[in-house]
Amino acid sequence: MERHAPAIRTLGILGAGRLGTVLARLAADAGLRVLVATSRDATLIARPMAAIGAEAAAPASVIAESDAIVLALPLGRYRELPADALAGRLVIDAMNYWWGADGARPDLDDPRTSTSELVQQHLARSRVVKGLGHMGYQDLEDEAHPAGSPDRKAIAIAGDAAEDLAVVAALVDALGFDPVIAGLLASGIMLEPGAEAFGADVDADELRAMLDRFPTSQRGIVVARARGGHLFETTADNDS
Template sequence: MKIGIIGAGNIGGNLTRRLTALGHDVSVANSRGPETLKALAEETGATPVEAAEAARGAAVVVVTVPLLKVPDLPAGLLDGAAEGFAVIDTNNYYPQERDGRIAAIEDGGLTESRWVEGHLGHPVIKAFNGTYAQDLLDKALPAGDPDRIALPVAGDEEVAKRTVRALIDELGFDSVDAGGLDDSWRQQPGTPVYGLRAGVEAVTKALAETSPERPEEFRGQSR
């Protein structure tokens, strides 16, 4: 499968490593240009490209840049992707540490990924946002293993969600359907499932026990 990864930080870099190892055709981009991705490309066999080219022909596009950088992504970022392609959003909102206060999230009631979706102009599937990057390399297990970690997956497009869940399974993890994108607050930072290394039953329980109130440490400072 052709996969475009936009963002080559911890999650993007390790997804590049795993997905190329599984035989997928991966194009990877960052904000500094393909020449800065030479080492990752040599290590993995992925193709370094400009961000505007990463989605071309891709069946899956992973957007894994800091949330505050999403509005700066190139116009037409998803142009040329394969028919029926899925977009994975791995983002988290860290207003106090990094992103500053985003009114549409704080006051407008948008989930983080709904806000991202609005900027991208295409439905997204929220996944990998609470996953430790190193776990992508170290914690993969075969299907049926009782110690297999489960990841929550939220989104409105059922076909795209099935594609993403199948990819997660291939990577060596179970998944739990966390509902539509407006339900994705259940897996945002500060929730019980965020960073949880557990199986399907525990992840399902954690999603059900989540409060819709954003924890104080993950709220932007009032002006």
């Protein structure tokens, strides 16, 4: 029997920097209720969030009231995420490693694992999907278009459960982009800095071609060598 992915009606975003703010505006424009939190007092971001149709809230409220939570924080802070509060929740990891923000962190630049797998290890009882972090925030803001538009751009996602991928794919579509499934969560390394798809502002066909070229790219060869000569499975579990 065909299963339909539940819709995201309330989207939570942890992080109110440039990426978090752009995603909040796009989600609000799509008709979602959007809750945004930072590590600061929620009142400090209340006015700018209200101006784009979102609500500022405490992290605990964002997590408790949202159907899915986007991580738009510096990756180096992922161990600060409340694993207990996020247990059982759908978490969309939009974080990337930047040495300027995160410092020298060899653990975040290890080709033997994707950074989203590290997040999943910390959030062991959450369902993590990699997504919304490989396109630049400027392009996200400028390139959103309705479904069917000839110049619509694409965003890739990666995750281990087909149902969760379906939910996030529907969100990507609602935000104004064509979703492309990269594969299992480990495949998210193809969306990280150093990969051709990182920073890409292209349509779905070209994004798929970039992902297909990853194994023969310089980064792909480095990853394969670090992983004993192989990359990763690319098909999500359709029985999930």
